[in-house]
Amino acid sequence: MHAVQTAPVEVSVASLCKCLGDELRLGLVCLMGTDREVCVCDLVAALDAPQSTISRHLAQLRQCGLVVARRQGTWMYYRINGALPEWALTVIESMVVEGRRQLGLRPLQGHCC
């Protein structure tokens, strides 16, 4: 399991933090965890925000290199970018654990679709 990564992607510490400095984006990342693939409809349902808002924030996370997306039919699945450098994955993992606690979120299991 656990797909092996290609060469690490450069990510700026400040832009990573800026991404996670928004509660909605932090919530998205917390729902994914570092190893889970989730589809947009689940994220919309779990965070109870308008679809356009979720989609916009996902685009930001993607543009930052923090997450990657995979299309399957009409659905889009998002996950943390496994090609992130070690330090970034470590940071994300630590924050996700605490972030879930603070935001009262559980990692999403199974797919809605």
Next chain:
Amino acid sequence: MHAVQTAPVEVSVASLCKCLGDELRLGLVCLMGTDREVCVCDLVAALDAPQSTISRHLAQLRQCGLVVARRQGTWMYYRINGALPEWALTVIESMVVEGRRQLGLRPLQGHCC
């Protein structure tokens, strides 16, 4: 050495990230590291920004609980708040190491004053 901490302070993951999501504030934290006390004049010199700007960002870090200040005469010394919870200190340490690399900063040694 290494002062023992009192009870951990609650810090929100999102607000910690928001703090570190600004390059100037990230620079300040990188110059302090997790165990160094630095005075404002050194920070102003090292980051080459107006004193009022530095002071404003330091106030934000302080208000977030990320740093604590100690006055000594006319000088103010700042350091990372040792009472931060474990996860926060871990996150900061990881980001500081990489942040220094990206911003081209060295931890400040010795005092200007």
Next chain:
DNA sequence: TTCGTATATCCGGATTAACGAATATATTAA
């Protein structure tokens, strides 16, 4: 006291970011 230095705060203006309804695009099924 007064002066000089170090730091903090104020404030108006500029820039950036977040929002969400409306609309566009992509895909599948019929």
Next chain:
DNA sequence: TTAATATATTCGTTAATCCGGATATACGAA
């Protein structure tokens, strides 16, 4: 084709953030 569903993007409005000169405050020395 068309319709239906899932997701992305646009756009105008509102809110938050950043900046830095000017000013205020705190302290030590004289």
